[in-house]
Amino acid sequence: MPLSFSQFSSYLRCPRQYEYGYIKKLSKKISAGESFGSSIHNALKKWGEHEMVTSNKQRVTSNQLQLFIEDTPSSPQLTEDTLLELWHSSFIVEGYETRVEADMARLKGEQIMRFFYDWWQQQEHSVVLVEKGFSLDIQGQTIKGRFDRIEEGENGLKIIDFKTSAVRSQHTVDADLQLSVYALACEACLEQPCAELAFLFLTEEGMTEVATQRTPGQLTDAKKQIVHLQGRIAEGDFHPTPGRDVCRGCPYRGVCDVAAV
Ligand code: SF4
Numbered sequence: 001m002p003l004s005f006s007q008f009s010s011y012l013r014c015p016r017q018y019e020y021g022y023i024k025k026l027s028k029k030i031s032a033g034e035s036f037g038s039s040i041h042n043a044l045k046k047w048g049e050h051e052m053v054t055s056n057k058q059r060v061t062s063n064q065l066q067l068f069i070e071d072t073p074s075s076p077q078l079t080e081d082t083l084l085e086l087w088h089s090s091f092i093v094e095g096y097e098t099r100v101e102a103d104m105a106r107l108k109g110e111q112i113m114r115f116f117y118d119w120w121q122q123q124e125h126s127v128v129l130v131e132k133g134f135s136l137d138i139q140g141q142t143i144k145g146r147f148d149r150i151e152e153g154e155n156g157l158k159i160i161d162f163k164t165s166a167v168r169s170q171h172t173v174d175a176d177l178q179l180s181v182y183a184l185a186c187e188a189c190l191e192q193p194c195a196e197l198a199f200l201f202l203t204e205e206g207m208t209e210v211a212t213q214r215t216p217g218q219l220t221d222a223k224k225q226i227v228h229l230q231g232r233i234a235e236g237d238f239h240p241t242p243g244r245d246v247c248r249g250c251p252y253r254g255v256c257d258v259a260a261v
Pocket residue numbers: 013014015016017020240241242243246247250251252253256257258259260
């Protein structure tokens with residue numbers, strides 16, 4: 001059975017959370033944090049698509065094939081106002097307890113979009129794809145996931161993943177399994193090695209990019225880790241790993257008898 005990286009993430013946070021969500025399939029409400037993250041991803045997906053249309057137009061123009069410009073999809077100017085419009089049209093109201101909470105999230109998102117625009121303006125971006133699903137085979141097991149954004153950099157492909165959670169340390173990002181899976185998927189699906197990976201943390205305090213790379217040895221270790229996790233899931237090892245941080249964000253804490261909050 002194919003597993004998504006979201007499932008692995010859930011299992012890594014707490015095996016019982018995985019059991020509740022994917023084995024017992026307990027229903028859960030979308031949280032405000034999940035809703036906000038989806039809104040941010042939707043807005044930046046549309047922005048990335050506009051970037052790709054704009055760069056295609058420029059490419060056609062530089063080839064002096066202006067006649068074809070009329071056939072390309074229309075795209076607005078890549079301005080901060082456009083990005084803010086995309087944010088407001090992408091905002092998902094579901095998940096918030098009150099109208100005030102939703103309005104606060106809208107304002108927070110506006111600030112994040114401004115930070116993103118400042119980051120984006122600092123350098124040229126050649127977008128290869130945005131919000132693209134992938135399917136990766138590791139020793140006969142299929143893992144499904146989704147790239148947020150891939151750019152063509154000076155040294156090759158750069159995978160960027162957007163996070164609305166707290167900034168993680170360089171050490172944590174260097175060892176992150178999700179990024180290793182992305183690097184493996186890049187090689188397998190795009191048939192090109194990944195030169196660089198980065199988490200782009202989008203918070204009210206500002207934008208923080210934490211970049212990293214993967215060696216062939218690290219990718220081999222990541223495959224072993226995935227196979228090991230798959231084995232534990234197949235054996236039904238759902239031993240809970242409660243902790244204040246993980247339980248506070250767990251949608252099943254109301255039914256879990258070992259919840260730490
Ligand atoms: S409440 Fe805590 S221990 Fe229970 S399933 Fe959720 S994360 Fe695991």
